[in-house]
Amino acid sequence: NAGVMQNPRHLVRRRGQEARLRCSPMKGHSHVYWYRQLPEEGLKFMVYLQKENIIDESGMPKERFSAEFPKEGPSILRIQQVVRGDSAAYFCASSPLGGGGRAKNIQYFGAGTRLSVL
């Protein structure tokens, strides 16, 4: 059972370009979460999605950032017109569909995408 897959592992963009980060959840998981870790700082929750729905985007910056989790394919975190302050590690996590059991709310993380903005 493959874990959470994120790609690319490293992404370099120039200021003003777009960054697209992809996340494939673990098999059987329908909840996806995105987190950002700025250099020398802690992990911050950004957005929580289920298939085709954004459940909680309270941690997302109001502009330039968007996320989707389509019916088919990976979840995408999109950053438009990147700035140097967007340079960070972006982690995706997934958790199982609800239905009870102790494993319900355990989040399993991918290895992250390190975005560098030049």
Next chain:
Amino acid sequence: DAKTTQPPSMDCAEGRAANLPCNHSTISGNEYVYWYRQIHSQGPQYIIHGLKNNETNEMASLIITEDRKSSTLILPHATLRDTAVYYCIVRVGSGGGADGLTFGKGTHLIIQP
């Protein structure tokens, strides 16, 4: 989610038990204690969680006090690969609250050879 307090750093000798404390005095009755760790430059890794009973798995043991205001994560035989930042997180567990995790500053555990 209830607030947690952890020491910023701890040292432990290789082969010894590492005991990481966490205070969560405002924990609610339906909130679980979760532990994650982040080894440098890697994604966070789930370790263990519990509600009120002590828990043990292949990675660690979790001891929760009877009043649930604090807990201790125990790594029984620490190795150099256990050097990481350990996060104690309190949140609603099974039955609801499948929202984002709130990571504090955690405890930077350094295993000394």
